Amino acid sequence: MESTQIAANNPALKSWIEIPTGSDFPIQNLPFGIIESGSLSKRAAVRIGDFVLDLKTLYVLGYLENLAFGPEDFDNPFLNSLMKKGKKATRDLRNRISKLLSTENSDLKNNEHHVAQVLIPIDKVQMCMPVQIGDYTDFYSSREHATNVGTMFRDPANALLPNWLWIPVGYHGRASSVIISGEPIHRPKGQIKPNPEENPIFAPCRNLDFELETAFITFDGKPLGDSISTEEAEDYIFGMCLFNDWSARDIQTWEYVPLGPFLAKNFASSLSPWIVTLDALQPFKVDGPDQDPAVLSYLEFQGQKSYDINLEVIIQTQSGEENIVSRSNFKHMYWNMAQQLAHHTVNGCNVRCGDLMGSGTISGPTEDSYGSMLELAWKGTKPLMMKDGSERRFILDNDTVIMKGFSEKNGIRIGFGEVSTKVLPAK
Numbered sequence: 001m002e003s004t005q006i007a008a009n010n011p012a013l014k015s016w017i018e019i020p021t022g023s024d025f026p027i028q029n030l031p032f033g034i035i036e037s038g039s040l041s042k043r044a045a046v047r048i049g050d051f052v053l054d055l056k057t058l059y060v061l062g063y064l065e066n067l068a069f070g071p072e073d074f075d076n077p078f079l080n081s082l083m084k085k086g087k088k089a090t091r092d093l094r095n096r097i098s099k100l101l102s103t104e105n106s107d108l109k110n111n112e113h114h115v116a117q118v119l120i121p122i123d124k125v126q127m128c129m130p131v132q133i134g135d136y137t138d139f140y141s142s143r144e145h146a147t148n149v150g151t152m153f154r155d156p157a158n159a160l161l162p163n164w165l166w167i168p169v170g171y172h173g174r175a176s177s178v179i180i181s182g183e184p185i186h187r188p189k190g191q192i193k194p195n196p197e198e199n200p201i202f203a204p205c206r207n208l209d210f211e212l213e214t215a216f217i218t219f220d221g222k223p224l225g226d227s228i229s230t231e232e233a234e235d236y237i238f239g240m241c242l243f244n245d246w247s248a249r250d251i252q253t254w255e256y257v258p259l260g261p262f263l264a265k266n267f268a269s270s271l272s273p274w275i276v277t278l279d280a281l282q283p284f285k286v287d288g289p290d291q292d293p294a295v296l297s298y299l300e301f302q303g304q305k306s307y308d309i310n311l312e313v314i315i316q317t318q319s320g321e322e323n324i325v326s327r328s329n330f331k332h333m334y335w336n337m338a339q340q341l342a343h344h345t346v347n348g349c350n351v352r353c354g355d356l357m358g359s360g361t362i363s364g365p366t367e368d369s370y371g372s373m374l375e376l377a378w379k380g381t382k383p384l385m386m387k388d389g390s391e392r393r394f395i396l397d398n399d400t401v402i403m404k405g406f407s408e409k410n411g412i413r414i415g416f417g418e419v420s421t422k423v424l425p426a427k
């Protein structure tokens with residue numbers, strides 16, 4: 001299915017809706033989300049420029065006929081029902097929406113009464129959690145990140161553990177605390193051990209960190225016992241979001257031996273509201289890093305499986321000033337999503353519609369492209385200076401962490417919008 005020409009990706013397409021210059025959401029994007037607005041119940045929508053297209057109303061008005069969808073797929077507080085229809089159906093839906101919004105087609109455009117019902121300005125809607133997440137898995141797939149962490153906490157000469165170049169390392173996270181952009185979090189509390197010579201104490205986390213990640217969201221996978229190959233993987237992925245996988249480094253340091261992440265990770269992870277389809281990202285495929293040693297056969301793949309996605313992290317201090325603290329790119333990831341999904345299912349583990357897979361912290365090769373405060377401030381030894389004169393080793397109360405991402409080529413920009421989360425003092 002990968003080689004299919006996708007009509008909605010045509011760079012020549014223009015919309016009759018005015019798209020602001022530099023918008024993340026031209027007609028070639030059309031990401032899916034869930035909106036709520038005044039008296040309108042939660043429902044499926046697509047983003048175009050500074051508007052959202054209400055898919056429930058569009059369906060009721062008859063514009064989405066002869067597709068695989070019924071009213072329950074759009075009049076629904078989550079996208080799961082829509083995603084249950086799979087890759088081809090959602091591709092056909094995006095192509096239809098593209099057609100309706102294109103200057104080439106006047107079916108919707110010429111009906112002002114309908115346009116007024118289906119197009120809502122973005123500032124009039126509340127964005128909601130787009131999917132009901134079943135299971136959340138987080139990988140650890142940036143070689144630079146794993147090397148940095150290994151250098152700081154173990155041995156610079158043997159920074160990568162022996163399995164890292166063979167296995168897309170991951171762990172099972174917790175879906176209940178995945179939150180939508182805009183929802184604040186409270187600083188977590190837990191056991192920390194500030195003085196190695198003394199017993200642990202119970203206190204608010206002192207080393208609160210972000211992790212710059214993306215996440216992919218799956219269609220229904222195969223039954224328990226079956227595996228998804230790297231070749232099949234993209235047919236099982238609906239799309240991607242930005243993902244801030246919050247981490248309490250001091251809680252983590254004390255708790256993580258021997259079973260790995262627990263309370264240091266499960267207090268919150270923030271998701272951006274628009275799911276950019278893998279289809280929309282297809283023009284931005286690139287080669288990933290060389291993999292040496294050669295991977296085992298089930299992790300081999302053909303063609304380009306990485307994506308060129310520019311990423312940025314901003315710390316907004318209490319005064320409102322924004323400080324860009326990192327610029328990275330998804331293309332640096334050593335293990336690609338097809339390999340992650342193939343590895344996740346190679347033992348027969350079943351993936352379900354609405355599962356969320358975090359990429360792992362996306363650190364680039366340079367000191368200003370690291371994906372966490374742990375690395376940017378190098379374990380607190382190189383604090384970052386903010387515009388207001390304050391320093392950051394980790395994230396302080398009342399800081400807002402904002403992540404942005406976009407792909408851009410030949411004048412077409414496919415963006416993710418942002419994921420933004422304010423940190424409030426411990427409860």
Ligand code: CA
Nearest residue numbers: 138211245360
């Ligand atoms: Ca993570």
